[in-house]
Amino acid sequence: MPAQRAELYFPFSVPLEGLGLPAEFGCLRQEEPVAEVTLATGDKAWLVTRYADVRAVLEDPRFSPSPQVPARVRELASTAFTERRVERLHPGIHEIADDLLTRLLAAGPPAELITGFTSPLSSSVIFELLGVPREDCDLVRGWTEALVSPGRDDLAQARCELDSYLAALIAHKRRRPDGHLFSSPGAAREDLLSLGTHLITVGHESTAASLTSAILVLLCHPGGITFLNSCPAAIPAAVEELLRFDPLARSGSHMRVATEDTEIAGVPIGKGEAVLAATAAANHDPAEFAYPHHVILTREPNPHLAFGSGAQQCPGAPLARAELQIALGFLVRRLPRLELGVPWKELTWETRPEARRLRRLPVMW
Numbered sequence: 001m002p003a004q005r006a007e008l009y010f011p012f013s014v015p016l017e018g019l020g021l022p023a024e025f026g027c028l029r030q031e032e033p034v035a036e037v038t039l040a041t042g043d044k045a046w047l048v049t050r051y052a053d054v055r056a057v058l059e060d061p062r063f064s065p066s067p068q069v070p071a072r073v074r075e076l077a078s079t080a081f082t083e084r085r086v087e088r089l090h091p092g093i094h095e096i097a098d099d100l101l102t103r104l105l106a107a108g109p110p111a112e113l114i115t116g117f118t119s120p121l122s123s124s125v126i127f128e129l130l131g132v133p134r135e136d137c138d139l140v141r142g143w144t145e146a147l148v149s150p151g152r153d154d155l156a157q158a159r160c161e162l163d164s165y166l167a168a169l170i171a172h173k174r175r176r177p178d179g180h181l182f183s184s185p186g187a188a189r190e191d192l193l194s195l196g197t198h199l200i201t202v203g204h205e206s207t208a209a210s211l212t213s214a215i216l217v218l219l220c221h222p223g224g225i226t227f228l229n230s231c232p233a234a235i236p237a238a239v240e241e242l243l244r245f246d247p248l249a250r251s252g253s254h255m256r257v258a259t260e261d262t263e264i265a266g267v268p269i270g271k272g273e274a275v276l277a278a279t280a281a282a283n284h285d286p287a288e289f290a291y292p293h294h295v296i297l298t299r300e301p302n303p304h305l306a307f308g309s310g311a312q313q314c315p316g317a318p319l320a321r322a323e324l325q326i327a328l329g330f331l332v333r334r335l336p337r338l339e340l341g342v343p344w345k346e347l348t349w350e351t352r353p354e355a356r357r358l359r360r361l362p363v364m365w
Contacts, residue, residue, distance in 0.1 A: 010037035010047055010276070011253075014356050017344070019220060019247035020293070025049055025281035034267040037276070045274035046264065047253070051285035051305075053265050057277040059310035063256035073191050077315040080129065080181050080195070086318045088179075092128045093323060096121055097330040105334065110341045113361040114212055118327075122208035125323055126199050131173055131180025140165065140200065147201050166196050199316075207320045210306075211327055212358055214242035218328075219340050219363070221295050228297070229332040238297040239324045244304035245295050248356050249280040254308055279305040337365045 012022035028035050033050040048054050057063050079085075100121055104111050123144060127137050143165075146158035170182045170192050177183035182192055218224040228235055253276040258269045269275060283304045284292040307317040314320075331338070341362030348359040 005032070008035060008037040008047070010039055010045070014351065019217065019245075021247065021249075021280055021284060025278065025284065029281060029285060034264045039274075043274065045255075045276050046267070046269060047276045047278055048264060049278045049281035049285075050265070051282040051288040054277045054279060054282035054305060055309050057256055057264060057275055058254060058279075058305065058308050058312065060262075061311070062259050062262050063275055063277075064259050065254070065256060065312055070191075072188070073194055074315065076184065076187050076191050076195055079184065080199075081315050081318050083318060085129075085181075086322055089125065089128060089319070090322060090326065093121075093125055093326045094330075096124045096128075097327050101330055101334045109364045111363055113215060113363050114208070114358065115360075117331075118211040118215070118361075119204075119208045121327055122211065122323065123200070123204045125207075125319070126204045129181055129319070130169070130196055130199065131178060131182050132169065136165075144200050144204065148205050162197065162200070163193065166193055166200075170196075203316055207316075207323055209248060209357055210243065210246065210320060211324055212361055213246050213248040214239070214324060214328060215331065216358065216361060217242055217245060217247065217295055218332075219338065220344075224295070224297060225332050225336060225338055228328065229336045232329060232333070234298055235325050235329050235332075236321075237300055237302070239321060239328065240302040240304065241295060241297055241299045242324070243306040244283045244289070244299075244302055246280070246283070246306060248358070249306075253278045253280070254312075279308070335363075335365050339364050 008024070012024045014022055028047065029049045033048065033053055035047050035049070037045055037047045039045055048057055100117050104116050120141070123141050124137060127134075127140065132140055140162065143158040143162040146152045146154050147162070152158070167189070170189055173180060173182040177185070182196065184192065218228075224238075228238055256275045256277060258271055258273050258275060260271050262269050264275070283289070283306065286292050288303070289299075307314040307320070341364045347361075350357045350359050
């Protein structure tokens, strides 16, 4: 660590106004692209902020994910999101998005988009993937909300009840296979249970947050919704740009552990030392992206790292992309005059170590 620099604590504080990332990312990219930081736990780690270095870390097998996900669970996850399986989900995603927006329109403005659209859409798609009966969705959604909400007194009970429900559903699907993920032949019950719980909690929340962020960015950039409404063919490229720009990724970092002595950009990294590949910083690196702090909905190519890179790339990326493309397509078509329902300063936030989350997204039309 340079003698003249004060100790860096990570994650950094986020700006209270606007859609910018922490200023420290830009400074470190220029002055100290591999910097030692202190985590909230008091542990040390190496923070990597330049695009080329971040991508190299993500793709280098000498940097292992921590905690290590069992290979059999990752393999099972990869089968859950094959192109064919995701394509089979498209009609269901269309139906879910259309139904949720129909309810919003019927209720009339103002509306709250997280509880009314982004969160139920994401959870409903995961339920469809797993084969959760529609009459059980509200029950499972209640347990999920308890598990992802900090400070809930009923967390342990919700986890127990969710595990029991999923175990029973897996047993039912194995007796009567129907093509859903829980019918997967040869998969261990424990692996299906682990993957199912992960998708219902972390996977659902991550996709809902990405969709919420994408909508917020469009609402803050006049003309974006109008452009996509008039040019729906631009939606796939727009989704990639919105994933790259994501202003809610507070740290946007992937933890890795060096499995041997090595180096990053000339900085020695010892075996067992932690490395944080800051994808949020990399996705705003001007060495890779022209005008990185601007939203360019037609940006191509767009080799962002929102889903990681290499062998450890997020296996759910195909489904997340499909959800965002379909959801935004319906949104801009059915609500072409959508706008924020409150001034920016009245938006309420929940700050977590890995990201900041909007508590509510009030809108008008």
